Amino acid sequence: MLDRAARPMVSLVDKYLPDPYLFVLILSLLTFIAAMVFEGHGPMAVIEMWGDGFWNLLTFSMQMLLVLVTGFMLASTPFVRGILNRVAALASTPGQAIVLVTFVALIASWINWGFGLVVGALFAKALARQVRVHYPLLIASAYSGFIVWHGGLAGSIPLVIATDGHFTADVIGVIGTGETIFAFFNLGIIVALFIVVPLVNRMMLPSEEHSTFVDPAVLDDEPDTRVSIQRPADHLENSRILAWLMGFSGLAFIFQYFIDGGGLNLNIVNFMFLFLAIILHQTPKRLLDSLHEAVKGGSGIVIQFPFYAGIMSVMTASGLAASISSGFVSMATAESLPFWSFISAGLVNIFVPSGGGQWAVQAPVMLPAAQELGASIPRVAMAVAWGDAWTNLLQPFWALPVLAIAGLKAKDIMGYCLMLLIITGVIISVGLTWL
DSSP states (O other), X not given: OHHXXXXXXXXXXXXXXXXXXXXXXXXXXXXXXXXXXXXXOOHXXXXXXXXXXXXXXXXXXXXXXXXXXXXXXXHTSHHHHHHHHHHHTTOOSHHHHHHHHHHHHHHHHHHOHHHHHHHHHHHHHHHHHHSOOOHHHHHHHHHHGGGGGGGSTTOHHHHHHTSTTOTTHHHHOOOOGGGTTTSHHHHHHHHHHHHHHHHHHHHTOOOGGGOOOOOHHHHOOOOOOOOOOOSHHHHHHTOHHHHHHHHHHHHHHHHHHHHTTOOOOHHHHHHHHHHHHHXXXXXXXXXXXXXXXHGGGGHHHHHHHHHHHHHHHHHHHTSHHHHHHHHHXXXXXXXXXXXXXXXXHHHHHHHOOOHHHHHXXXXXXXXXXXXXXXXXXXXXXXXXXXXHHHGGGTOTTTTHHHHHHHTOOHHHHHHHHHHHHHHHHHHHHHHHHHO
């Protein structure tokens, strides 16, 4: 049933969803127009907001590029490839492959969103090398696990409000993760999604005649381990001692970091991926060969993220994001505020695809409304977090690393993600309102 229901969505997205670069250009123009029409700003004022914020995501862009590059380098080591292939061998049918990759992606994303994006995509490729399965749905399933990240251990909003001195501490104080990440309503949503998302993905699996398969040879990125010594510098490039000295120095730092109470974040995930890759590739030459292959898929991140930074700047500086949030809040009661917070956050996320950035925009609107209506502040905060995670299924911003690893375009997977958007939206709404 879901396969038949998903086909029109897949066809619609395939025909009309532009390349993510064109998507961000169109989104930029729509944001300009909305800021002028609804907020009354002049054209040059809007252009200045856009230009002032255009480079605000440079650090984050480099982090995301490194998620792709370091994750690819680690996965291309013989050791990690062997693990992925052995786990992938647990699936012998297309249906099992879809369910297995969804579970792995959900677990990894709940632990850390950057970890989940890379592990899900790389594991999907390992499965595709062993099982003949509809490849676009397999990659969509790997990406679908990302839905749980903001309700998980690395959720930026619940971690922010649990930190002493956060920017809204004078309004709401410090709210521990026991009231957000580990609250009954949030854990209920997580459990429901762990059950429903794999089942939905499995039920969207088309018959063989409607499936698109990929040649396993195309996915075979087995590194060249041959050693050629023709000049003195080649001895250094193939030196295990040099690689291991630096690699184990990195591992020593990681060990001390966690001993000192450090937690998972994007920088430490990239650091672990990089230095594990240095050790497991054994020589600098093998690492550099892997790096050469890894960077080929990073062009989308490099060119598109600055445009999203510009959009975010216009949405924030013009007051457009706050107006969207206020419009939904005006319809709310104490009981319905979490639901409307979730919906408004989902809409704002299309234009501001950043959990922390979105909270900075919406918190000044949502928190006073929650206090005035007597609504649960932790629940409202998590509603914004879930809204941010929810429409990532529709927004290709976060899918870029996955698509680069998989070698697909956004239109190949977004039809399936659209079906998941509808179903998960109902689940999350019910959990936020009635659990």
